Amino acid sequence: MRSKEDLKKIIARINGKGYKAYKEIQGDYDFGGFVLYIDHVQGDPFASPSRVRLWVDMKRAGFPEELYKTSVRTTALEDFLARQAAAVIRKLPRVNGTGGSGEIYIDKGGQEILKRTAVKVCSDYVEARLSVGLPAFGRRINGGGAETLFFSNLPEIAEKALLYRNIDAESARKWVELAEDQEYLRDQLKKSRLVAFVADGSILPRESGISDRPMRGDRVVPFKSPESLKVSFELPNAGVVGGMGIPEGVTLIVGGGYHGKTTLLSALQRGVYNHIPxxxxxFVITVKDAVKIRAxxxxxxxxxxxxxxxxNLPDGQDTRKFSTENASGSTSQAANIMEAVEIGTSLLLLDEDTCATNFMIRDARMQKLVAKEKEPITPFIDRVRQLYEELGISTVLVMGGSGDYFDMADCVIKMQDYRPYDVTEEARRIAAEIKTDRRIERTEGPISVTPRVILKEGLELRGKKKVKSRDVDTLQYGGEYIEMDYVEQLVDRSQTSAVGEIIRYAVEKYVDGGRTFKEIVEMVFADIEKYGIDVVSPFYGKHPGNLALPRPQEVAAGLNRYRGLRVK
Incomplete structure (x- = not known):
């Protein structure tokens, strides 16, 4: 390992030379209070930034073991420190130059607390993984700027973000304890025969359609549970929390337009993740394997x-192994449900606004006009109870247009003026009084899933081997783009990046033409559990890139949408 003086000499020697001379600084350097690892040096001031790590021995970092004694606490502490580092970076003086000169970035995330590669905490050390723009004027090395970057800015991040004595210890403790309480509550749902919980006082509306931050001001209506649905939990740190429990089974969310139905469902679909203070x-908590379904x-x-x-499609296509390059609304929604069942879920979340109408319901009048033998679709209304009774898969459905679903519901919640009301008994009374004469159209027999075996053909990266997220909803995998606009529970671009790396890792290690979809995904997640999310990166052992852990459901969604996928 070289010293920081060695780095200073190299920078002085290459000052003013062509940008590629920066390659000489790659390596590791002892700065006394921390070790600087320069893992990747960019080839151009406009290229993807360089990757560096700041490593601090835990004896010097001084974080109490209590803060990272479990995996949940470790993830929360790492999340807190990444945000701490980002706050330090915002206050650093800017290094001038061409392109991204002097820029420093750490992947701090948004409103959710996700397992990330940005910071690593273990009993031996604390490490921050940063992206930096090496300073240049044109394509000539800016030695003065590089000296400021390496000998002023990076040491300040190590000092102010990675040492326990310099952070807000009380805030760190609360951050960790909140995440622990959220995870504990999520684990309690199944024991209480619930699929979701919304605490009284929760703020569900967001700041705007393009912001995930909470709405503020006098117009905000805090959530308050109906008494009939109220439950409470004793949490390890926060004490007792009370709110609305959504039971297993079939739950409808009804109400007039703009009264908060979709806002509640949106909060539930994000409730699979822990959230920041x-x-x-x-404390909007949903079972961890819930899947949002749409056309x-x-x-x-x-x-x-x-x-x-x-x-019985008119062209005679076998729907037991249905394939298409251009799915319709109904076939895509059917595929989305069956793929969710295949990878594993105990809760489906649906909003009629984003569903195919003919997939959701066929009313009595349409049944009389178009005979069942001429209609290939068995609507969701005729399978929703079967999903629960046979497979244990519950459904929460926003439904404002069809009262036929009252006959299927175990619970009906009406949103009115942004407040929930339990109208289950009223809905049952209406269903009993007003008969629809609608016939159940489902065929006999269980809902079964045919496991699919993934073939390596088409998934191996050839030629252009790039795996990169273009945004939260677009993943480049080799020469193809995987469009995941409608995979609504992907909440972070770094999750999308991780989906790509997990697919690459799975293909290299586990796809053998004999293992099923679920087996492969489970094997990869077992490796992540054992070795950390770093393991799926091709740069394992160095700066692994900006990755955040998706769920198995989103990994499967990415694979299913890859146009090169082949299965048997």
Whole structure:
């Protein structure tokens, strides 16, 4: 290992030379209070930034073991420190130059607390992984700027963000304890036969359509549970929290337009993740494997058994292994449900606004006009109870247009003026009084999933081997783009990056033409549990890039939408 003086001499020697001379600084340097690892040096001031790590021995960092004694606490502490580092970076003086000169970035995330590669905490050390723009004027090395970057700015981050004595210890403790309480509550749902919980006082509306921060001001209506649905939990740190429990089974969220139905469902679909203090949804908790389902016209489908919902297509296509390059609203929604069942879920979340109408309901009048033998679709209304009774898969459905679903519901919640009301008994009374004469159209027999075996053909990266997120909803995998606009529970671009790296890792290590979808995903997540999310990066052992852990459901969604996927 070289010293910081060695780095200073190299910078002085290459000052003013062509940008590629920066390659000489790659390596590791002892700065006394921390070790600087320069893992990757960019080839151009406009290229993707260089990757560096700041490593501090835990004896010097001084974080109490209590803060990282469990995996949940470790993730929360790492999240806190990444945000601490970002706050320090914002206050640093800017180094001038061309392109991204002097820029320093750490992947701090948004409103959710996710397992990330940005900071690593363990019993031996604390490490921050940063992206930096090496300073240049044109394509000539700016030695003065590089000296400021390496000998002033980076040491300040190490000093102010990675040493326990210099952070707000009380805030760190509360951050960790809140995440622990959220995870504990999520674990309690199944024991209480609930699929979700919304605490009284929660702030569900967001600041705007393009912001995930909480709405503020006098117009905000804090959530308050109906008495009939109220439950409470004793948490390890925060004590007793009370609010609305959504039971297992079939739950409808009804109400007039703009009264908060979709806002509640949106909070529930994000409730699979823990949230930061002040988000407003800290105790909006949903079972961890819940999947938001919607229609997705135009998506590719590869040999999915959609026969529980669609059979006897006019062209004679076998819907037990249905494939298409351009799915319709109904076929895409059927595929989305069956893919969710295949990878594993105990809760489906649906909003009628984003569903295919003909997939959701066929009323009595339409049944009389178009005979069942001429209609290939078995609507969701005729399978929703079967999903729960046979497979244990509950449903929460926003429904403002069809009272036929009253006959299927275990619980009906009406949103009115942004407040929830339990109207289950009223809905049952209405269903009993007003008969629809609608016939159940489902065929006999269980809902079964045919496991699919992933083939290596088409998934191996050849030629252009780039794996990169273009945004939260677009992943470049080799020469193809995987469009995940409608995978609504991806909340962070770094999760999308991780989906790509997990697919690459799975193909290299586990896809052998004999293992099923679920087996492969489970094996990768077992490796992540054992070695950390770093393990899926091709730069394992160095700066692994900016990755945040997705769920198995989002990894499967990415694979299913890749147009090169082949299965048997």
């Amino acid at each position: 002040g988000d407003g949804r800290e 997705e016209d135009g998506r590719r489908v590869e040999k999915v058994d959609i026969s529980p919902f669609i059979t």
